[in-house]
């Protein structure tokens with residue numbers, strides 16, 4: 001069990017992107033990409049962040065890293081609110097949080113060598129120079145299971161899995177404590193996915209890393225996560241330790257997502273109840289009033305359109321945002 005020391009505290013974080021129109025670029029509305037999310041990440045754990053495409057996962061990750069200036073909220077990392085820090089202190093603190101990207105083809109500059117790609121953060125932060133960087137990059141290549149002799153090669157000379165290893169090596173250059181892994185395996189062949197997950201797990205043990213691991217379905221984070229949080233249309237709907245979330249999900253959306261995950265036991269699989277969600281995810285420009293999920297929820301009542309359900313700890317460590325969280329058992333598959 002990881003110790004329960006909070007490394008990252010995110011509080012009511014919002015990221016609204018303005019929509020501009022016309023010659024004078026007037027703001028005509030906002031994309032409510034992240035709309036008030038609150039959660040903690042514990043030191044040494046992997047917290048899986050799951051949700052459908054467009055629900056705001058990447059935006060949440062980028063806003064935590066302050067790559068976007070949040071519309072509102074707090075991002076307290078190792079005791080400091082990054083939103084309030086002045087530039088130099090922010091630079092120093094931000095080094096300790098890194099991101100690994102979804103697409104290992106698009107995220108590496110094709111005109112840079114492996115040494116330049118992995119060594120860039122060291123150069124930018126003025127930490128090492130020349131031969132020091134080269135040696136450090138070779139060590140990092142070895143750490144991620146690549147041949148150190150590849151330092152002068154270019155990204156196109158590597159496979160997808162190898163490129164993702166280069167991305168991982170780059171993220172490790174500044175010795176981070178927290179890594180936001182943004183769907184790091186989704187773009188890879190299924191045969192390669194397990195290798196990259198194993199690498200991330202080994203590195204976590206060896207270096208004491210903490211991961212916020214983003215994925216679009218629950219099966220992807222099942223093995224790697226200690227806890228899982230489910231996101232829908234800019235908000236969080238449920239968070240619990242892995243066992244609880246997979247065995248006793250309480251939010252109708254999590255239950256529906258889980259009903260789509262096959263069960264390895266054929267006897268149980270045969271009887272598996274699938275919940276098909278009607279309709280599409282609504283637009284984050286005009287999200288539904290009250291509960292965001294109400295337009296697709298099989299249990300929706302009139303109060304769901306009127307009041308936003310509170311993000312509530314219903315059992316120790318188990319958070320749910322649903323007015324009827326204690327009445328969703330009928331949807332569960334067992």
Ligand SMILES: Nc1ncnc2c1ncn2[C@@H]1O[C@H](COP(=O)(O)OP(=O)(O)OP(=O)(O)O)[C@@H](O)[C@H]1O
Nearest residue numbers: 017031033052053054055056057058059060216284
């Ligand atoms: N820079 C931006 N400017 C305006 N809107 C944006 C921007 N980035 C994302 N969005 C919008 O915010 C919403 C959330 O996008 P985001 O990329 O965070 O979702 P996601 O959960 O990561 O999706 P995916 O699984 O497809 O990666 C989407 O509606 C998207 O179109």
Ligand code: SF4
Nearest residue numbers: 291294297304322323
């Ligand atoms: S609050 Fe209402 S609409 Fe939202 S998930 Fe719960 S029952 Fe469904």
Ligand SMILES: [Mg+2]
Nearest residue numbers: 057058059182
């Ligand atoms: Mg994304």
